[in-house]
Amino acid sequence: MNVGPDHERWADAAGVYVLGALPTDECAAYEDHLAACPTCRAETEELRVAAQALPLSAPAMRPPPALKSRIMAEVEREAELLASASGAPRRAPEPKRRRFNFSLRGVIPAVGLACAALVAGAFGGAALFGSSSPQTIPFESTISNTSAELEMTDDGATIVANNLPLPPEGKVYMVWIQKPGQAPEPTSALFTPRRDGSATASVTGDMDAVETVLVNTEPIGGSTTPTSQPVLTASVS
């Protein structure tokens, strides 16, 4: 079977890869190699069968009923909003209200680790995330025709994007926050746009001193460090 370029470097990496034990940057490089190396692709698929069986060996446990209640409450809420939005005309975009020297300090309550909730779909952010006057900051976009804004309210920050293309297969969009002089920090905001290219994502949590909000593409499930360049960048301070 043919091998791809740089095969020697990756000859023993298939097992590490399917176990999820390659560091994020190496993982992306290995996936590039896989695309060009039939031998490694075949071995990866073979070993993946064993790796995918591993979770079944975990001692059987039943999740607490309260966990389902919490998850379903959020799902029902979003399903209702989605249903409402599907029957109503889309809101006209609000005029941009860019404010320079805006700081998040003290605006968003700290709740420990940054957490995020995301609703991707054809419904307006303002309907979801509080009613106080939002402050809007435009994103710089590397994708032609894609526009996005970051809306800051008392309840959090919301990303509203339009004409956003679907991410590559196996990828989702992911939101990152960055503080001055520091590496981007992951949030749990992972999203894909709806068919009309619209998407809305919200980020809440400890946003103290956040300087930049970034959006890039990552493997489904997200990453702990960015593996691709940002496609959307907003400077918030």
Place this chain on the structure above:
Amino acid sequence: MARAQTDHMDVRAFADEDLIPMMARGDARAFETLYERHSGAAYSLAYRMVGKQALAEDVIQEAFLNLWRSGAHYDRGRGSVRTWILGIVHHRAIDALRRNSVHAKRRSDDDTAAERLESPERVEEDVARRDEASIVRGAMDVLPADQLKVIELAYFGGFTHTEIADMLESPIGTVKGRMRLGLKKMREALAHGAVEA
């Protein structure tokens, strides 16, 4: 966008692969059915990895909300819905382990015994799951201890191969080789046990 909010009893008759597009259209009942079918295996995996009930619940909440919001990305050519869901949970658990640095703090199984809520074999799905678990554990039992150890540290511990090499004071090449050989042996054993994830 049309939204098909189906009756829960009707939805239960659908296969997983049919529920995914319904969920992607905003059908909460389709999502709920998928949750009921797979949350047990998902929670078991999350708990096995993070070793703490509260953190396991966070992992499951993140993973299933991610599923709800990105269901359109399921590709049936790459495996079953369960495999896909467990892959998301695995990813999330690794993130949680690395984010919370709980590797060092994780307690032993004995310490966490009080938190465990072992699943009783009450329904048919539980019994089937335990049969599968038995076959997979059997396939793991055939591995030499050094191969099993690196596989468990990587998959359930969320450690990278370089971290495992440091931990075991073994060359990185040795660790990679053990993972590869171990998985190959498991694959063969599973083929004899005829279990697929």
